[in-house]
Amino acid sequence: MSSATKRLAAIGARRAAGGKGGITSICSAHPLVIDAALRHGALHGADVLIEATCNQVNHEGGYTGMAPAAFRGLVETYAGRAGLPLDRLILGGDHLGPNPWKHDSAAGAMRKAAAMIDAYAAAGFTKLHLDTSMACADDPVPLPDETIAARAAELAKVAEAAVARAGGEKPVYIIGTEVPVPGGALEPLEHTHVTEPADALRTVEVHRKAFSRLGLDGAFDRVVGVVVQPGVEFGN
Template sequence: MTTLLDSILLAQKQGEARGLPSICSAHPWVLKAAMRSGASHLLIESTCNQVNQYGGYTGMTPAAFAAYVQDLAQENGYPPDRILLGGDHLGPNVWKDEPAASAMAKAEQLVRDYVAAGYSKIHLDCSMKLGDDPEGPLDVEVAAQRAARLARAAEEAAARIGRNQALRYVIGTEVPVPGGATEHEEGVAVTHPADARQSIEATRDAFRRLGLDEAWERVVALVVQPGVEFGDDFVLAYDPTAAADLARFIEPYPFVYEAHSTDYQTPQALTALVQDHFAILKVGPALTFAFREGVFALAMMEDELIPRDRRSRIIQVLDEVMVAHPRHWRTYYQGDAHTQALKRKYSFSDRIRYYWPQPPVQQALKALLSNLAQTPIPLGLISQFLPHQFEKIQRGRLKPVPQIMLQDKILDVLHVYFDACQVDANS
């Protein structure tokens, strides 16, 4: 059985700089934009924090998320059979403060549920220490053994529904923190080829000890650190020279690399990553950041057009909800009250993305779009606050409709990834 990931892997091994963007978001506007992009295929992923057997922070189980994506595809006219579902950071991260026995038992159930729900790309991530692990860094062998346990759980779940041949695995023990860095960083070390080799060999041996030789043949990618990262107030750009040894290392192996935290990289950097065999490019916060930029731009237009007592106040409502419920941003945003207020709105970490589903925010967004639908928006305002969309309107490629312009802000980011990966999509 040949899958989309197999074709990307084959193309890379034949010298083609082909890749695949991984859309790591549950945001409906992001997913709708992707489905309306005209992309020939889509990889949509959810993390263990977003979606798990207890609901995650989205409130969705793997089966519920799969159904949610299917429903969105049907609503937006995108063929569901061209969507590949992936599970990102599947492992004990959510329960890392618990003893290993209970954390791993929950992680095994997590993987089973993902497979049963129809996910095909399974990222096995056991790179974190658990509650009763000894002091010091986590041993690579221990991480590999735990990853193999999860692979066994996945294979057993797949066997019950005849899906083993559909599963493709991503491995690796040098895994960046989900969602970007929590502190300012001046640089991150590129994975040394010797460490990548150790990770591959330890995981291969762990698979084989559990009789998972056939599953090992379906490992398609390795997560390493190519030297890219982003956080609250910084973006570390990809340096092909610094990663040259790592890029050459993977060429004899039947894998490609998966690059995490590629958000906010330049088009040139993303293209270089794909050329250097980082064929799977993860992106998430940059997409919801673009959505936030679009909403704020529309709110600025609303301030110019709508009487004060009828305005949505969406920017203020978002901040009020974030202040009332600081759990998702408190550990990310440091500084005094003014600095934190700026970060809640404009940080690259985009912790604001956790608050869009809140009812007061949804009501404000609905009011914003309704207000702007009732009055023509002067082109001068669009030029001021959404200049790229204004250019497209001038060329007859975009309608000056709030929802369409907002979607196009997200598409601006997606198309950079499609172009870097050579994915066919509407320009």
């Protein structure tokens, strides 16, 4: 891992030891936002985590028209202008899964999701959020936890193979998805269901088993976070 990715992976252990602090995820493709974040990081000598969602950037271009490699090039160009050393930059993919193609069959949507995460991993994105929670056209609603975890493990296997092929550093992963779809909720939210600790622990265990079935125990050791619903929400 790069020094920045190692520091990201160490946040959990530091908090478990009683420390405080985390890292802000800048999930935007707007040049002004990216530039401001990078200049702030350079000014304070801090790591900067820039992320793109599956809708913004994917192997088909997304709504930005950029594949992951092009987005990386854009961010690194801005980092150079801002004076941020590249070892302070972490690139992430958010909600990586079948969401952009959920109106297709599950098999078709997952093929496209696999191509997308292959592109992210091969382009050197080192923080990958595996989000396979959305039901596709021929899926039951809601999806069983075991199905979600099995699909997440499938995508992790693709990412691991892409990194091995490209020769980059191994990524860290985020699992879980108790938040709205990328971009925010599509309807007014009157109430939120705060994640129970037991549910978060079940998410971890179900994913652990799914990864293990595919021989991905080493990849699961690089899971550094679980998405939960803390009771704070936003709309579209």
